[in-house]
Amino acid sequence: MTAKLKPISRVARSLGIRDKELEPNGRYKAKIDLSILERLRKTDARYILVTAITPTPLGEGKTVTTIGLSMALNRLGVRSACCLRQSSLGPLFGSKGMATGGGASRVVPEDEINLHFTGDMHAVAEANNFLAAFLENSVFHGNPLDIDVASMTWRRCLDTSDRSLRNIRYTLKSGAETYEMAAGFEVAAASEIMSILALSRDRADLRSRLGEIVLARTRRGAPVRSRDIKADGMMAAILNDAIKPNLVQTSEGTPCFIHTGPFANVSIGTSSILADRMALGLCDYVVTESGFGVDCGAEKFFDIKCRASGFKPHACVLVCSLRGLKAQSRKVTITPGEKMPSGLFAEDAEALEQGLENLRKHIQNLKLFGIPVIVCINVFPQDSRRELDRVRAKSLEFGAQDSQESRLWEEGSRGGIDLARSVLRQTRQASSGFKFLYETDLSLQEKIETIAKNIYGAGSVDYAPPARQALDFCAGEGFGRLPVCIAKTQFSLSHDESLKGAPAGFVFPVKDVRLAAGAGFVLAHASWMQTMPGLPRQPRGEMVDIDAEGHVRGLS
Amino acid sequence: MTAKLKPISRVARSLGIRDKELEPNGRYKAKIDLSILERLRKTDARYILVTAITPTPLGEGKTVTTIGLSMALNRLGVRSACCLRQSSLGPLFGSKGMATGGGASRVVPEDEINLHFTGDMHAVAEANNFLAAFLENSVFHGNPLDIDVASMTWRRCLDTSDRSLRNIRYTLKSGAETYEMAAGFEVAAASEIMSILALSRDRADLRSRLGEIVLARTRRGAPVRSRDIKADGMMAAILNDAIKPNLVQTSEGTPCFIHTGPFANVSIGTSSILADRMALGLCDYVVTESGFGVDCGAEKFFDIKCRASGFKPHACVLVCSLRGLKAQSRKVTITPGEKMPSGLFAEDAEALEQGLENLRKHIQNLKLFGIPVIVCINVFPQDSRRELDRVRAKSLEFGAQDSQESRLWEEGSRGGIDLARSVLRQTRQASSGFKFLYETDLSLQEKIETIAKNIYGAGSVDYAPPARQALDFCAGEGFGRLPVCIAKTQFSLSHDESLKGAPAGFVFPVKDVRLAAGAGFVLAHASWMQTMPGLPRQPRGEMVDIDAEGHVRGLS
Structure with a gap:
């Protein structure tokens, strides 16, 4: 599928970016100079977060939804942009692959964005x-x-x-x-x-x-x-160039900012404040995402990123799929890097019912932040109508403001019109009821416990001695008022991949604590978190190649 | 000193590069698509190498001469470009500083070129x-x-x-x-x-x-x-983007290609064949440089790069300074990373006479390659007229075709008109008498010994056992016909920094040999060569900063 690309200067102009603010990087990528911020006065833009249930190793379609929703909003005549994280070469050459959406909801030029981009x-x-x-x-x-x-x-x-x-x-x-x-x-x-x-x-x-x-x-x-x-x-x-947000376009030619790429399991999992700041100053709707599930990315988006930026989100879209929900049942075991069980696409009322517990918990978690929750069911062609209806009904029962199906991968913006209309309905007010999960004057331990108990479902928190010492050092040196960022697996609401659905009452371990005084948070490591992945037995990179004209093959 | 920059598209157009072949990177940098090579048919361009005597840790002004000579040729109405190596952050933040020329003979925008450039x-x-x-x-x-x-x-x-x-x-x-x-x-x-x-x-x-x-x-x-x-x-x-040469401009707005940056002490020390190929196809004169002295960079330029490209150089410019020549006397000791002795600028007939031995040997070395040698004396304001005349006279006596003073740092192209005229005089013929130092059918040992004895002045070569084994492996596996690249100090014609002037008869050690089968050479390490530098006590990077508008300070 090859998208017809517009020159990036045209994409920029459609957003109201002036030529002198644009630093082209090739024909289809550009950096935006920070001088633009001085003239942006718009303050009524709506700010939409896309998050997900606990994902499978292939993801729930969050990036596809973020891109596709912004395209569908544009299709409805609303000036909109999406803001994404930059991809990383490890997943690209390892097992996960590209981080630029897929199907008819992609950002382009995807080879360049995934491989080298602008070097940030x-x-x-x-x-x-x-x-x-x-x-x-x-x-x-x-x-x-x-x-x-x-x-x-x-x-x-x-x-x-x-x-x-x-x-x-x-x-x-x-x-x-x-x-x-x-x-x-x-x-x-x-x-x-x-x-x-x-x-x-x-x-x-x-x-x-x-x-x-x-x-x-x-x-x-x-x-x-x-x-x-x-x-x-x-x-x-x-970092003098890297601090400037990058502009590209979606497969339908709408604007997309891609800037910074911290992972959500070991870091904050959000794109940059500066890209959001530009987009909010230029658009009526800004759609952004945070990594993995609500427990990993969204909580950090709210409590760390929004605290640092001062921006209040107006609604959030919670992405799930029948496949992903069933993967959260006790009937299914998935090993990252290996093929997913084929039975995940078959109708299975028991597996779905068990998996819905995971959806329930993520909806409840999002409601703690005071903004409308719209469940987006990412539909696959083989999905059962009965099961899709069941998820919609349960979503509303669990407290979501709305639930919509999306076919953004297959159909592009056309497949997300209902979702976009729902987002418009839920965000009529310019004001936002957004609130943080915790205030920063709690102690570091209290903050960790608030997250572990309220978001993850833990009964209590156990600190290893090095973690306790590091917390004491942080508090003693005046860092006690920082928010906390918890590093934990993305494959369970808990710290333990084998606990599916909505585990409750477990003891949440904090093995190590690191101070990130420049970033402005205290990082608590639950169990032993890998911050350097290894490659699988057959890395995807083995299939990547170029031809004599420089076309890249094998990335997707 | 701020140069007024032209948009890079104008620089490109002045060279005959078409818009669709240009991939802008910001306003003043661009990559040139390799598709341009299909249409370039020009074969009569002159190809000029700039090299130097054994340099001091601050360099002899080779890059200033390469840039300035190309500007002076343009000033004389000759369509000319220069081709440089990319700088590296180690020297920038360590002791050496920027690698983009200086004074009135620079390439711009120098902050961007030195810091991140295009990410290659x-x-x-x-x-x-x-x-x-x-x-x-x-x-x-x-x-x-x-x-x-x-x-x-x-x-x-x-x-x-x-x-x-x-x-x-x-x-x-x-x-x-x-x-x-x-x-x-x-x-x-x-x-x-x-x-x-x-x-x-x-x-x-x-x-x-x-x-x-x-x-x-x-x-x-x-x-x-x-x-x-x-x-x-x-x-x-x-490497799909990195393979495309980068175009920037000199401080006088003339075109400059900057592409690839291997060091000349531990690697081949030349810029890319692709950049030269484009420049030769677009210009009448192409001026390029190789790292450090003739022994380090120029020998590899001739025997490795020209062998791989098939391009024949027409003349070479050998840069020296009174300061550099005196530094090659036995009277002076210079420690890299520390201040140079102030006496280097005073008149000192004895020190100059000793240092001229170094010039003699470099001239003789260049003459082995069959092309005209023009000595360029990089003049400092405090230099003595008598000493400058002495260097010119001795240059001719040692066999150089010509010797000219240059004031390119101070005056830009105006300060290099005599040098440019001399280059034009020496390259009237489109044919080149260029020849390699050795043929590749010699054994690897014979090739090493040819370089060590003829270029460095060694009496014999001593191979450590691991080097001998590696040479046997290379020969046994069919790599015996590759050229050799010798890694050695840049601060002496020999392997030993303390040997000044033109040392002779010493035993040249080969401690280790590595096969670079992809690059197409066998790398012989004389003594223990450091391929990872350390930072000095007070790294230059300590003085580097930015202001709120993103202007970089402290690089030069």
Whole structure:
């Protein structure tokens, strides 16, 4: 399926972006200069979040819905754009594949967007790794800040899935002393730098956040920040282009911003505040998404991103599929990287009933934030009418304001007209009833427990000793008022992939806590979370190739 | 000094590049699509190499001369472009600084070119590191190719100066077996992928070279290539944009191609064949450079790059300065990363006389390649007239066809008119007397010895046992006809920085040999060459910053 692309300057003009604000990157991609923000005065745009039930490893169709809903709104004559996260090469060459929607609801040019895009991902890794180099260089050259080498926690990163680099060892010299270091790499999408880029409101905010990153402690226990080793200006310079949002188009030629790509299981899972800020200033409706289910992405979107931006969402769309709901029954076992059971598409009232518990919990979770919930059932051709009707009925019973079927993958905007009309109905008011799940003056532990109990369904929280110590350090150094970001599996509402549906009463473990002072949150790791994926036995990258004219094959 | 920039589309049009061949990247940078090559028929362009005597750590002004000479040729009405290497962030944030010329002979926009440019450097690192991940992933998932783990030599890379990553250790599992790995990172500018990108004649050639990379041996001793682990297509896709040359402009608005950036001490030190190919097809004169002195960059330009491209250079410009010549006397000691002795600018007949030995040897070396040598004396304001005249006289006595002073840094093209006229005089003939230093049917050892004895001045070559074994492996597997690329210090004609002037009769050591089958050469390491630099005590990056409007400060 080849979409006919418009020159990006035309897409930009349709949004009211002026030529001098546009920095083209090839014919179909562009960066938008931050100077545009000075003239944008619009404050009545509606802000729509797309989230999902607990997803299968193939996803529930959230990106397709985000793209397709914005196209359907445009089709209805509403000036609309979508805002997405940037894709990462690990999933592209590993098992998941492209992150640019699919079928008739895609963003284009998808090869370029998935492969190199405008290089922002690399700028993040570069800033991250030069910070690591500056830190160890300071220790190497006599350690003038008296850094406690054992406390250095900054990890290097790559946009590569390389399991060998999870844990590396090397020797660091400092004058007469020699330290045997245990360190490691994570994916760029997990780096604090990526979160900082996503959460910065403008360039000055970026600059200041980069200086606040806490890298280690001195031997007397005080935090060592990146500004203490004079690495903050250097990082800001490296990120000077990456901070500008990228504009592309959907397969129907409507505008799409793609900017920053933190993962939602190990980080905040949202696209950038700056892209949303531009889109809200230029459009009447802005549709954005957060990664994985409500528990992973949406909670962080509300409590971290919206707190940092000050933007209030007006409604949320909760995507599910019959396949995904049945995968949440106790009858089905799915292994990431392996084929999904074929029975998932057959009618199965028992599996559906069990899976609906997962939908119920996600709807209840969303209602805690005070905004309308529209369930979007992502319909596959083989789906049973009876089951689709059942999901719609149960959605309303569980408290959703509406429930609509969508055929956006197959039909593009035409397949999402009902959904778009529902969104328009639910957002007639310019005001939003949005509220946070928690206030920041709770203690860090109270915040973690609020999320674990109210969103995940835990009965209690158990802190491992290193987590407890790190929480004490954060509180003692004045970071107790930060929101918390919980890293946990995306394949269950709980921390345990094997717990399906809506698990309740379990003990939620917090194994480790890391301070992300620049990004402005405290990261709590439930169980042992992998921040550097490995490749499967037959990576998708094996099928990727180019021809002599430079056409890429094998990405989808 | 702020240059007034033309839109890049105007620069491109002045060269005869058509709009559809131009992929703008911001307002002042662009990639040129490879489709242009199909229509370029011009074959009479003159091809000029700029090289230097043994440089000081601050360089001799080679890039300033390359840029300035091309501007001076344009000023004389000759359609001319320059082709440069891309800069690397390590030197930018370490001690050397920007790699985009200086004063009135620069390429612009220099901040963008030095910092992120079009992201090619990152694409190189990404391809390099995914190849490493694919290799170890194959071993992890049961080792179906029966790879001898101890023979895996592929190194990861970053565009960062991080000495801690030179030697890392980690554990690699493969079924029931566990290997303790000793590995490491090098800078992206040293990666074989960077050399492949520089040496590829077109996309098909790139594709094929990427498949030829030898990564390891099987337990039976056979080479394991990247195509055996199906990583070649994936790398080609990652490099699909990076293979397109980048166009920018000089401070006088003349065209400049900047593409690929292998270092000349640890790699081939030249910009890309594709950029030269485009420039030669579009211009009457193409000025390019190779890294460091004749011994490092120029020999590889002639014997590796020109062999791969088939292009014959018409003349070479050998840059020197009074400061640089005196630095080659036994009276002066310079430590990289520390300030240069102030006495270098004072008149000193004895130091100059000793340093002229270095000039003599470089001239003699260049004459081995059969093309005219023009010595360019890069004049500093405080230079002595008597000494400048002395250098000119000695240059001619040593066999140079001409010698001219240049003031390109201070005056731009005006300061290089004499040099440009001299180049025009020396290249009246379209034919070139160019010849290689050696033919490839010599054995690898004979090739190494030809370079070491004829170019460096060695009396003999001593091979360490691992080097000998690797040479035997290369010859036995059919790689004996490849040219050789020698990795050695840039601060002496020999392998030993402390040997100044024109050392002779020394024993040249070859400690290690690596096969770069994709790039198409055998890399011989003299002594222990650092392929991952460390940062100095006070990295230049500490002074770099941005303001709220995104202007970068502190780069120069």
